[in-house]
Amino acid sequence: MNNVSTIKNCYGCGVCAASCGKKIISIRLNEDGFYAPYIDEPGKCTDCGICLDVCAFNHEDRALKPEEIQIKSWAAWSNDEAVRRKCSSGGIGFEIGKQLIEQGYQAVGCRYDIKEQRAEHYIATTVEEFVQSIGSKYIQSYTEKAFKQIKRREQKLLITGTPCQIDSFRRMIRKSRCEDNFILMDFYCHCVPSMHAWKAYIKMLEPEIGVVTYASWRNKFEYGWHESWIMGMDGKKTSKPVDWQESYNFILREKKTFVQSRKSQGDVFYKLFLGDVSLGPQCEKNCKYKYDRSSADIRIGDLWGNTYKDDEKGVSALVAFTEKGRKVVERLKNVTLVEHPFDVVAEGQMKKNAHAKEVKPFVMWALKKGIPLGGFYYKTLFFLQKVISRLKRYI
Numbered sequence: 001m002n003n004v005s006t007i008k009n010c011y012g013c014g015v016c017a018a019s020c021g022k023k024i025i026s027i028r029l030n031e032d033g034f035y036a037p038y039i040d041e042p043g044k045c046t047d048c049g050i051c052l053d054v055c056a057f058n059h060e061d062r063a064l065k066p067e068e069i070q071i072k073s074w075a076a077w078s079n080d081e082a083v084r085r086k087c088s089s090g091g092i093g094f095e096i097g098k099q100l101i102e103q104g105y106q107a108v109g110c111r112y113d114i115k116e117q118r119a120e121h122y123i124a125t126t127v128e129e130f131v132q133s134i135g136s137k138y139i140q141s142y143t144e145k146a147f148k149q150i151k152r153r154e155q156k157l158l159i160t161g162t163p164c165q166i167d168s169f170r171r172m173i174r175k176s177r178c179e180d181n182f183i184l185m186d187f188y189c190h191c192v193p194s195m196h197a198w199k200a201y202i203k204m205l206e207p208e209i210g211v212v213t214y215a216s217w218r219n220k221f222e223y224g225w226h227e228s229w230i231m232g233m234d235g236k237k238t239s240k241p242v243d244w245q246e247s248y249n250f251i252l253r254e255k256k257t258f259v260q261s262r263k264s265q266g267d268v269f270y271k272l273f274l275g276d277v278s279l280g281p282q283c284e285k286n287c288k289y290k291y292d293r294s295s296a297d298i299r300i301g302d303l304w305g306n307t308y309k310d311d312e313k314g315v316s317a318l319v320a321f322t323e324k325g326r327k328v329v330e331r332l333k334n335v336t337l338v339e340h341p342f343d344v345v346a347e348g349q350m351k352k353n354a355h356a357k358e359v360k361p362f363v364m365w366a367l368k369k370g371i372p373l374g375g376f377y378y379k380t381l382f383f384l385q386k387v388i389s390r391l392k393r394y395i
Contacts, residue, residue: 001018002047004037004055009281012036013161014121014143015168016051018150019175025051028146032364033194034280036142054176056167057293062288063170064295066319070103071292072326073345075303075338076318088136088218088223089302090316093160094300095335096185097130100158105183107158108150109133110141112215117202118195121146121161136217138273140192140280141165152178160185162192163289164282166296170274183328186294188346189315190274190299191283191354196367197272204268209235224312225302231267268373271382276354277363284356291351292342297325304348307340317345359385 004016004025012035017025022044039045052058077090084091097107107124111132119141124130143165150157152173159169159182166186173179202212216232241344272278289295303317319342320326330338359381371377 001042001045002052003039003045003048004051004058005039005042007037007052007055007057009034009286010036010055010057011162011164011168011282011286012140012145012280013056013165013168015054015056015165015172017144018147019050019054019172021048021050022046023148027142028250029195031368032280033196033199033367034192034282035142035195050175054168054172056164057282057286057289059171060288062293062295063167063174069321070323070326071342071378072320072329073340073342074318074329075308075340075345076163076316076329077314077336079334079336081313084313085220087134088220088228089314091314092316092318092335093185093187093300094130094134095332096300097124097133097158097160097334098127100183100328101125101127101130105156105158107133107160108146109160112137114213114215116142117140117199117212123157125147137215138190138193138217138269139198140195152176152181156181158183158185159333160187162186162189163294163296163299164287165295167289170295183298183324183381185298185300185325186289186296187299189287189289190350190351191276191279191287193273193278194280194364194367196364197269197278200367200370200373201269201272205233206235208237209233210237211235213239215276220312220314225314226309226312226313229267231269237251247375272363275382275385276357277360277381277385278367279354279356280358286354286355290338291346291349292319294321297322298328301349303345305344306348307344317349319345357385358388377395 014027016037017027024041024044025037026040027035028038064199076092078084078095087094101107107130110119110121113120119137119139121141121143131157163186166184212235214234218228219232220228299319301317303315308315320329362381
């Protein structure tokens with residue numbers, strides 16, 4: 001059939017579901033814990049092929065053509081100390097969304113849904129609603145519901161997502177001839193881990209903190225930006241749920257969280273994620289978006305490297321890939337922008353895909369079987385991978 005049922009291990013971006021005129025595509029977790037499209041009623045498919053046309057995974061090139069790219073790059077941060085402190089780096093992503101909302105845009109961002117225990121895209125119509133998107137979420141996001149709610153020809157929207165989500169989204173709005181209504185923003189992306197890893201992590205914590213009510217992947221308040229690899233988790237035993245209807249100023253105040261570990265090396269979720277033992281095959285084999293490759297108008301991230309190594313408040317990498325993106329950046333207020341060459345702004349970012357480590361098959365088997373984290377099995381695998389990595393360096 002001429003639809004996405006022919007594609008395996010795709011990005012799971014959800015744009016095919018939003019573009020399907022028959023509304024017969026849904027996005028669900030596959031057996032490995034990654035979002036994937038499913039044709040719910042195959043008999044209703046008309047073989048129009050639109051879902052394949054908008055699928056970034058189905059194309060070797062990117063939607064943004066080389067002649068459209070006009071790179072300009074900055075170090076950036078919010079001048080609002082509360083925003084800069086709460087966000088993962090310099091807070092520039094929040095400032096872009098906030099100021100566009102004030103100009104009449106709606107903003108599609110990513111928040112953590114405590115009921116479903118997942119990251120999900122949603123549409124924010126006010127700054128207060130957009131606050132929920134603050135902070136990194138190092139798990140794959142569910143996009144279907146939000147993307148299907150978008151009225152492409154009637155709304156002005158900022159869309160923020162992973163590079164693959166944004167590439168597919170640009171294909172959809174380009175095919176619909178409504179690109180002028182959208183500003184697209186992606187970010188430097190490591191890869192996404194299996195949701196089996198995240199669910200196992202939550203299950204490990206719940207005996208101590210209760211049902212999770214708040215998740216924060218990065219918190220630089222105590223140790224500073226460069227040591228911000230902290231998992232901040234709250235549960236019903238440790239705090240009350242966050243009320244996102246409270247005021248903007250209240251939400252930006254520092255929230256006391258249950259701190260699981262100080263650095264990535266000491267936290268089992270980061271070992272699964274940054275250790276490259278639970279990542280999706282679509283990321284490891286088919287990512288086309290590292291470093292300077294994007295289909296977004298704007299890209300954001302952490303500005304690692306030597307230039308700002310002594311700054312512990314957080315500095316954002318900010319790159320405009322298109323003229324539209326550059327105009328958005330140059331109209332920003334209450335932010336600091338320091339122009340740098342691209343190689344300075346992108347210093348420390350990955351130039352190639354992450355590759356699966358040798359113990360990944362055994363880790364994925366254990367995650368699917370529900371073997372509890374923190375036990376002898378995983379400790380043995382992590383130790384074994386460390387030995388293998390050291391041997392490879394010597395060899």
